[in-house]
Amino acid sequence: MSLQAAWHIIVLAAGKGTRMRSNLPKVLHPIGGKSMLARVVETAQSLHPRTITVVVGFGAEAIRAAMPEAPVRFAWQTEQRGTGHAVACGLHGLAGADEDRVLVLYGDVPLISQVVLQSVLQQASQASVTILTTELDDPTGYGRIVRGHDQAVIAIREQRDCLPAEAAIREINTGILAARLGDLRRWLPALTPHNAQGELYLTDIVSAAVAESRPVNTVCTADTHSVAGVNDRWALAALERVYQRRQAEALALAGVTLADPARIDFRGEVTAGIDCMVDVNVVFEGAVTLGNGVIIEPNCILKDVELGDGVRVRAFSHLEGAVLQAGAEVGPYARLRPGTELGAHSKIGNFVEIKASQIGEGSKVNHLSYVGDTKMGAECNIGAGTITCNYDGANKHRTEIGDRVFVGSSSQLVAPVRVEDDATIGAGSTITQAVPAGTLALARARQVIKTGWQRPRKKPKTDG
Structure with a gap:
């Protein structure tokens, strides 16, 4: 399968980023003088996909205005119903065969590298779903990669939904994944918001794949900065220093x-x-x-x-x-x-x-x-x-x-x-x-000397 002919990339960029405390959409905040979203799109372009779709919501017009010449199509997520819903919005109107693959990226993960993503693409040609993971000493706040006795992935469990044993898992989901286009078209409409946040989780497609005995692969990167997301200005400053x-x-x-x-x-x-x-x-x-x-x-x-x-x-x-x-x-x-x-x-x-x-x-x-x-x-x-x-x-x-x-x-x-x-x-x-x-x-006035001239003096002050 040709990577150039059969890949589509969806970049999720619809969130407001409340913790940024800014009127500017989160993905437009800069790293190294260039918006986070622009960096992600540039990396996406380097993979030569057939299409790049940017899913927008809050600040959509500002985002479109900031990228007037970017070779992307825009999709609208009018209400925030989770990552699964956002990807479904991105698929709307996307032309492609069921065997095409879709790579999901995030506009607030600015340092994602071409090398890491190429590893995902290589694995994705052999599986229905390929998940990019990493290991953290403190995985608090991240979805955990839950594996069975044979080490095969059986689910991704979000922090709020983790059982105590699952919360101790150090391998986390970065959110970046690749999947067959045909499978996404079947699985996404079936997602339900039965979780602590009441959202449609994209990660639930893993359970759907397992239920159908479809292969799920992982690629684990040691470059944790490459997959780090930005939720507030302190995280933005930290990644700025890394860059x-x-x-x-x-x-x-x-x-x-x-x-x-x-x-x-x-x-x-x-x-x-x-x-x-x-x-x-x-x-x-x-x-x-x-x-x-x-x-x-x-x-x-x-x-x-x-x-x-x-x-x-x-x-x-x-x-x-x-x-x-x-x-x-x-x-x-x-x-x-x-x-x-x-x-x-x-x-x-x-x-x-x-x-x-x-x-x-x-x-x-x-x-x-x-x-x-x-x-x-x-x-x-x-x-x-x-x-x-x-x-x-x-x-x-x-x-x-x-x-x-x-x-x-x-x-x-x-x-x-x-x-x-x-x-x-x-x-x-x-x-x-x-x-x-x-x-x-020479073009200047002639010098004149006046003798006996007195410089003006200040008048003495009077009372009252």
């Missing part, structure tokens, strides 16, 4: 030195070369690529950036949507906004903001400056306090700066304007016209 630790480990094994793996956050995908160094409190978002020998100092945020070999990002810098060529240096306290491109060995200093600009090889903008919508050539030196005045209140305009241009401190370049190669602009100038190559431009 972050795993990402940090992968980056370290790829050749990156981490000053403290517990003080780094991954909210996207990081690709790194060798011999990089990442200090504490660095946040990676979106797609980040690091070349070889990159150094990132403390308290930096990098979102959707590409850093070439030998780039150094100094402390407290914020980079977004930027590309830095080999040997470039940024910060401390610098901000690179989307559309920034830094040439090789260029330097952006402290309290400098660059937006939608190309800075040429070896050029320097060292202090307290704003450069926006600018194309700058090589080996330029931009003095402290320089501003490219790119916005007229309605439209943005471009500034063009050639090679080897020197701009004195506290200057304003009023766009649109061009400064040609080897030009020099005197400090304190406001440039509104083109500056020819090799010339000196």
Whole structure:
């Protein structure tokens, strides 16, 4: 049987998650900068099923809006009647043969792995029902896997329905299972709410299979974090740390030195070369690529950036949507906004903001400056306090700066304007016209000295 042709996945995501104490649907709370549900759906996609169905209820519109391009179909569970009822809602309208298999996942189990699920799929082709289990030192709150004398599964007993001997069982049901589509179509309508919670339990299909002498298999995983669910924000925080630790480990094994793996956050995908160094409190978002020998100092945020070999990002810098060529240096306290491109060995200093600009090889903008919508050539030196005045209140305009241009401190370049190669602009100038190559431009008021001038003094206070 082809996995690609005969598998369907149903993701249960209809619960409100009352213990989260939030107006946001539980499954939309993030792990590593991405919603739990999005992570589960991505893992489901990696298995190449024929269909993926997300069962929604509370916050259904918010969930649909959060996944506008996800290749899923949505099914509605208008009232919360248990997991068996939720899966039945997911099967409604699902086209497939009786021999097809259905894999049931949960939108609040965000770290479920492809490897674990592939083990379930392999076993499921040989059984009517295959259950993913794990063993816990403290299984309180989980359904127990009840086995007969021959170790065959005979039932799954929920915590509230356990007999004392059953409550001592350490092997628990993760909730994730696979079953024949035809069997689910027969068994689910027959479920009854004869249990402590008055719900239709999906797990009761195990008893139905046993009653029909149909094979029930289990796959036990030692990765308890992979099957851990989130019911409250403390559990969410705990899994966040697990996720972050795993990402940090992968980056370290790829050749990156981490000053403290517990003080780094991954909210996207990081690709790194060798011999990089990442200090504490660095946040990676979106797609980040690091070349070889990159150094990132403390308290930096990098979102959707590409850093070439030998780039150094100094402390407290914020980079977004930027590309830095080999040997470039940024910060401390610098901000690179989307559309920034830094040439090789260029330097952006402290309290400098660059937006939608190309800075040429070896050029320097060292202090307290704003450069926006600018194309700058090589080996330029931009003095402290320089501003490219790119916005007229309605439209943005471009500034063009050639090679080897020197701009004195506290200057304003009023766009649109061009400064040609080897030009020099005197400090304190406001440039509104083109500056020819090799010339000196001065545009400031003449200094006036007045002798005998008295500085104003405060008037003395009077009573009353």
